[in-house]
Amino acid sequence: MIKIENLSKKFGKTYVLSDVNLEFTPGMIYGLRGTNGSGKTMLLRCITGMLKPTSGRILIDEKELYKDMDFPENLGMLIENPAFIGNFTAYENLRILGSYMTKNPDEIIRKALDVVGLDPDDKKKYRKFSLGMKQKLGIAAAIMGEPDIIILDEPFNALDEKSLEKVHHEICRLKDERIIIVACHDKTELDSLADKIYIVREGRFFDE
Template sequence: MILQIENLTKKIKGVTVLDNINLTLTGGTCYGFEGKNGSGKTMLMRTICGLIRPTSGVVKFDDKVLGKDYSFPPSIGVLIENPAFIPEYSAFKNLKVLASINSKVTDDEIKEVLEQVGLDPNEKKIYKKFSLGMKQKLGIANAVMGSPKVVLLDEPINAIDESGVENVRKIIAKLKEKGSIIIVACHDKEELEFLSDEIYTIFEGKIVDHRSLNENE
């Protein structure tokens, strides 16, 4: 999978929130987005997954144009801001409903991904009684369920404990092994550097810096 962002600009009410973004992202790599609140990180993620249409420029997945060749990317997992689930359903039942949409994820795979994030697949507690950490873990599980080719994680370690952070690290490592493109935005600079192979700094809607964290490059 190759994700290309070409000359992407987004304006809202005359204000430029993304300014001529150009990126080429490849599979098996974790990319970090860093920047202050309002810099454009989340807006760029929303544009990549098709929730927001650019004012100009294109997003392409393996040379197919988002919004032209298809409305949404064919294989993508997303955790952006506060995920919404059915309040009266358990973690397993919520993921079961979502998995039934494309019938590509089995019950065993749902149980496995819940265990990976640190949730008990047999737990009967319903979502509305979850702690913030449990809700965040379920959001991560939903995003990575089925090992999508592109995974967007906006502040994935918010509200989760140390063991949960370690689980996120392991999940990202496994996704990289499977050839996924992972994009992570995180205010914890140390953790972002730990997770990422490359980091892009975004400021006022522009990419102002890029650095590789691979020692052999």
């Protein structure tokens, strides 16, 4: 379970997150909806261990992030534009990341790429990928190894209808025993996917 208590984050004098109190439990897909700059991405960054809150705390399975641990134990993420190595293929990009997860990551890489509709044996380099392919690789990196917490920030950007359906299906399949948080500005997409939706406005989170 992820428990967020009185979390605030400010840059200079501007608060991007104000006194956020939320709980995320396994087996649910949570949706965050808000306009650009509302604070969705900032909260997700805080949960991934990449952005230290100014105040408040994040508890993951009773352990405090940034205090008891630097990063969540088992987390996959796609945040904004995915960054990968330009002259590596999709498989090669994931192989480096996979080597930190298991000694033989081949199977989990192939599975993740297959789920999003990318060919693991495709020799095309990342720099020649279309926007949609880049997004798919970002999603594959996030779900690779089926981590306990999956964070997806605007995962449906640039995806065609068929891929969208595949990704939807996979997210729903993964939700058992996992926490999945999806940030998206598209109401229809989020309504069809999330079990619970929070509306984000000026760094504050409200129940829908």
